Amino acid sequence: MKAQKQIGGHAEDVRLGITQVLELFVQNKGLISECDFEEKKMLFQSDPLLVELFDCLNARYNSSFKTKEEMTKYIIRKCFKAVKGRICKQEGVGKKNATKVLIHKFFSEDFVSQIRDQMPNTASEDQIINSLLPFK
Numbered sequence: 001m002k003a004q005k006q007i008g009g010h011a012e013d014v015r016l017g018i019t020q021v022l023e024l025f026v027q028n029k030g031l032i033s034e035c036d037f038e039e040k041k042m043l044f045q046s047d048p049l050l051v052e053l054f055d056c057l058n059a060r061y062n063s064s065f066k067t068k069e070e071m072t073k074y075i076i077r078k079c080f081k082a083v084k085g086r087i088c089k090q091e092g093v094g095k096k097n098a099t100k101v102l103i104h105k106f107f108s109e110d111f112v113s114q115i116r117d118q119m120p121n122t123a124s125e126d127q128i129i130n131s132l133l134p135f136k
Contacts, residue, residue, distance in 0.1 A: 017050045025057055080133060103132055 024040055037058075044050035080102070087098040087105075103112065115131050116123075 014049070017044065017047055018053065020044075021050055021053050021057065024054075025061070029058075029061055099129055099133065103129065107132060 021044060024043075028037060028040065041051060041054050044054055084095065084098040084102055087093065087101050088095065091098065091101055093101065112128075112132065116128055119128055119131065
């Protein structure tokens, strides 16, 4: 029976350590610098399992940051597609003309002129559209 209590006590220690690692991530990740965040790992230096958990969570969080960027691109792409679809229906135009209507409605002429000026003189209309709407 004493062995079970010791194992149970160890399990409680592990559970408490995991909880502390998770709370550290929730409260600090993204709010403090990466160097300061790595220094917080020293709190768990006595338990290699918790250090490994910390490193795994940190790597996973850092890799998911790119996923957030991809989600943003996906949402923007879907928004432009929906707006172009609505323009196609309302204006009765094709996809390419819908893109031109979208640019005319949502971008100022000055901005479009600036983009044209930045492009080489040989740039086609499609290249200019791709500069304005890279997520089409």
